[in-house]
Amino acid sequence: MRRVAMAAILAIATIVGALQPAQAQCITNFCLPTPPVTTTRVLPTPLGWYAIGSVACVTVAPMAQTVILGRELTINEAYRTMLGCVLGPAGWLLADMLVPPTIVVTGEPSKPPRPQRGTRQGQGRNISIPPAGLTSFVGNEVLVEIAAGTTAAYVDAFARSLHLTLLETQSFALTGRTLQRWRLDGGGTVTGTLRGMLRFGRIRAQPNYLYVFGQAQAPTPSDTAAQYVVPKLHLLEAHKITNGDDVLVAVIDSKIDAGHPDLAGVIADQYDALDTPGPAHMHGTGMAGAIAAHARLVGVAPKVKLLAVRAFFGDKENAQGTTFNIMKGLDWAAAKNARIVNMSFAGPADAMFRNMLAKAHARGIVLIAAVGNAGPRSRPLYPAADSDVIGVTATDADDRLLPQANRGPQVAVAAPGVQVLVPAPEAAYQITTGTSVAAAHATGVAALLLARNPKFTPDDVRRGLIRSARVIPGNKRDVGAGVIDALAAVNSAKK
Numbered sequence: 126m127r128r129v130a131m132a133a134i135l136a137i138a139t140i141v142g143a144l145q146p147a148q149a150q151c152i153t154n155f156c157l158p159t160p161p162v163t164t165t166r167v168l169p170t171p172l173g174w175y176a177i178g179s180v181a182c183v184t185v186a187p188m189a190q191t192v193i194l195g196r197e198l199t200i201n202e203a204y205r206t207m208l209g210c211v212l213g214p215a216g217w218l219l220a221d222m223l224v225p226p227t228i229v230v231t232g233e234p235s236k237p238p239r240p241q242r243g244t245r246q247g248q249g250r251n252i253s254i255p256p257a258g259l260t261s262f263v264g265n266e267v268l269v270e271i272a273a274g275t276t277a278a279y280v281d282a283f284a285r286s287l288h289l290t291l292l293e294t295q296s297f298a299l300t301g302r303t304l305q306r307w308r309l310d311g312g313g314t315v316t317g318t319l320r321g322m323l324r325f326g327r328i329r330a331q332p333n334y335l336y337v338f339g340q341a342q343a344p345t346p347s348d349t350a351a352q353y354v355v356p357k358l359h360l361l362e363a364h365k366i367t368n369g370d371d372v373l374v375a376v377i378d379s380k381i382d383a384g385h386p387d388l389a390g391v392i393a394d395q396y397d398a399l400d401t402p403g404p405a406h407m408h409g410t411g412m413a414g415a416i417a418a419h420a421r422l423v424g425v426a427p428k429v430k431l432l433a434v435r436a437f438f439g440d441k442e443n444a445q446g447t448t449f450n451i452m453k454g455l456d457w458a459a460a461k462n463a464r465i466v467n468m469s470f471a472g473p474a475d476a477m478f479r480n481m482l483a484k485a486h487a488r489g490i491v492l493i494a495a496v497g498n499a500g501p502r503s504r505p506l507y508p509a510a511d512s513d514v515i516g517v518t519a520t521d522a523d524d525r526l527l528p529q530a531n532r533g534p535q536v537a538v539a540a541p542g543v544q545v546l547v548p549a550p551e552a553a554y555q556i557t558t559g560t561s562v563a564a565a566h567a568t569g570v571a572a573l574l575l576a577r578n579p580k581f582t583p584d585d586v587r588r589g590l591i592r593s594a595r596v597i598p599g600n601k602r603d604v605g606a607g608v609i610d611a612l613a614a615v616n617s618a619k620k
Contacts, residue, residue, distance in 0.1 A: 253331035253476045254319045261473050262332035263447060265309045266292070267318055268477060270302055272327040279327070287321050288313065295449070297456045299484045304477065306333060306449050329477075334448045336472035338378075338408050338437070339495025340559035353522045354415075354541045354566065355423050359612035366615045369417075369426025369572035375458035375466045376413050376565075377451055379406030379437040379444050382550040387418040393430035396457045398450040399438055405550035408444060409435070411557050412469050414548035415565035416572070421554070422546065425569020425611060426576070432458050437470070446470060448478050459485055464575055466490055467568040468514070469561035471497030471506035471531070479511055486513035491575070491583045493517060493568045495560035496536055498529040501603075509564075510535040515571075515587050518604060519543060519563035524597040526604055530560055536605040537587065538594050540566040570611050577618040593617045 255262060267289070271280060284291070288311025296303040309318055315332050322330050355361060373393065382405035383392040391413075419427035434454035437446040451468075458466055466485065471494070482492060492514040497506035509516035509531075516535040519527040519542025527543055542563030549555040567590060574589045575581055581589065593613035594606040 251329040252319055252322050253329075254316055255332055255473070259473055261335045262315060263335065264315065266333040267307050267309065267315060268331055268333050268449060269305045269307055269322075270329040270477075271305065275327045283325055283328070287311070287318055289318075293449070295453060297452060297481065299456045299459045299488070300481050302480075304449070304452075331448075331476055334473050334475045334478070336437075336446045336448075336451065336470040338442065338444060338470050338559070339497050339561035339564065340408060340442055340469075340557060352422060352546050354425075354545060357522065357541055357608070358425065358566065358570070359610060360423055360425060363573060363611035363615050364427070366612075367573050367576040368428035369569065369576045370428045372426065372429045372465065372572040372575045373432060373461070373463050374416060374426075374429045374568060374572055375432040375434055375454075375461070375463040376409065376416070376568075377434040377436050377446075377454045377458070377466060377468055378409035378412050378470070379439075380435045381405065381409040381413045381431070381433040382548070383433060384552075385410060385414070385548045385550070386552055387414050387420040387422050387424075387548045388431075389420070391417045391419070391427075391429065391431050392433050394461060395433040396435070396454060398434065398436040398453040398457075401438075403435070403438065406437070406444060407549050407555060407557075408442070408469070408561065409433070409437070410550050411547035411555060412467060412561060412565040415545065415562050416467065416569045418548060422548065425566055426572035429569075429572045429576075432461055432463055434458060448475055452478060452481055455481055455485060459488060459490060463490060465568055465571050466492050467565055468492065468494040468508055469564045471495055471499070471509060471560075474507050474510075478508065482508055482511050482513050486583050489582060491515070491571050491586045493564055493571060495564040496533075497531040498527070498559050499531055500529055501532045503531050505533050505535050506531055513583070515567065515590065516605075517560060517564040517567040519558070519560045520597070520604065520608055524608055526599055527558070527560065527563075530603075532600075532603050534602060536602060538567060538590050538605045539563065539597070539608045540570075541608070542566070567609055570609050570614050573611055573615050574618045577615045581618065589614055589618055 283289075284307070288309065289307040290310050291305055292308050293306040294303060309315065319330055319332070322328060380397075380403055381392065381395075382388065383395065388410075413431055413433065414422060414424060416424055417427055417429050417431055418424035434457065436450040436454040437444040439445050455466060486492060492508065494509035494514050494516060496509040496516045496518050497503065499506060508514045510533070515537045518530045518536045518539045520539045521527065521543035522541070526539070540563040542560055543558050544556055545558065545562045547555060547557055547562060570590060571586050574586050578585075590609055591606040593610050593616075594608060595610050595613070596607040597604055
């Protein structure tokens with residue numbers, strides 16, 4: 126009776142599933158990609174189904190693990206068998222009409238993978254599905270990593286089943302992985318498409334997340350404001366010891382104006398992850414200047430060499446960068462042997478990006494990022510919230526915390542980030558506010574530390590910034606260890 130009851134339940138599920146649209150016929154995640162490359166019906170005639178069903182009902186338990194004719198039944202074959210057990214000969218006719226035939230993809234197992242255990246956001250082990258309410262990703266793209274050795278037929282079936290078009294493939298030396306960027310062409314959502322991928326094996330996938338600059342307000346052009354950062358960080362005194370000579374610093378940002386007088390001679394190389402023409406941008410130029418200005422302004426480390434990485438697109442403060450382009454920029458910077466990477470941007474948690482950050486940290490690259498300007502109640506933003514990254518918040522000339530700054534344990538140190546004078550494109554200057562420029566100042570001090578002691582590891586640099594920081598009023602979750610101090614830092618880093 127127990128077997129009959131189970132068979133009845135499965136039969137009802139089969140009938141309900143058969144009434145759904147073609148792409149939703151699977152009752153569980155145990156379904157194979159459609160449309161198939163090769164389809165095969167196992168004993169498709171009613172007589173054949175009656176014979177196989179009779180053997181299954183009499184000799185073995187009616188489950189998917191039943192072995193018949195020397196191989197395991199697929200879930201669909203099991204459903205057909207159950208329907209026949211319950212309804213008799215008429216059931217086999219009904220099964221042949223309602224239940225899809227067994228799908229065999231040439232070169233791949235005919236049985237789909239066991240579904241992965243999900244998190245509370247519904248994520249599979251290798252499929253990263255964004256939590257409800259998160260929309261910070263490209264609305265019609267997904268990033269996919271396909272296991273080595275996967276056949277072209279399997280990939281083709283995967284793509285056609287989910288209505289995907291391949292846009293770009295990139296191999297990353299830093300991680301040893303190859304990622305693909307796919308466009309959604311069937312009108313579906315990113316979340317829905319990723320959920321559809323849960324039934325496939327041999328892939329990792331996630332959204333192509335979007336990152337924004339850690340800038341609290343639009344820059345205000347100016348060339349008259351005082352540089353309060355210079356005395357605040359004791360830069361002139363620190364520069365008597367080191368100017369950050371030849372330390373290689375990558376700035377992943379919008380396009381930097383390499384021809385600006387304050388940046389003359391400091392750009393060692395440039396990389397455009399977008400591979401499209403575009404003008405110099407205020408944000409990238411400003412961050413580069415905060416680190417390395419050396420004409421009208423005093424940068425924190427005026428003799429570093431910059432690797433200018435353009436990974437952000439868009440106008441003024443609305444510029445955005447994607448996971449894929451930022452990772453291309455970081456991979457390029459690592460190949461160029463960057464010692465420090467400045468990331469004055471913030472966004473959601475990102476599994477693929479996190480993996481690359483871990484590899485960069487293991488390579489000895491110092492990673493510094495803005496904690497973001499989403500406010501004290503915001504969830505932690507990345508990459509600053511990653512354990513391998515030094516998160517920086519912003520304070521003003523009186524050491525008061527920027528009200529819009531994110532809070533939390535990811536805040537390692539604070540740095541000047543309110544009403545800061547920096548370069549702007551076309552030989553101009555601007556006033557900027559935000560955790561972006563604070564992160565750039567911390568990057569400059571990190572460069573001074575490495576120039577003073579080239580043997581420092583990323584963890585040594587973190588400790589150096591924290592231990593030399595000047596304590597200011599405020600909770601550690603708000604201001605970290607305090608405001609960075611260039612002179613104290615370099616004095617603590619004697620060879």
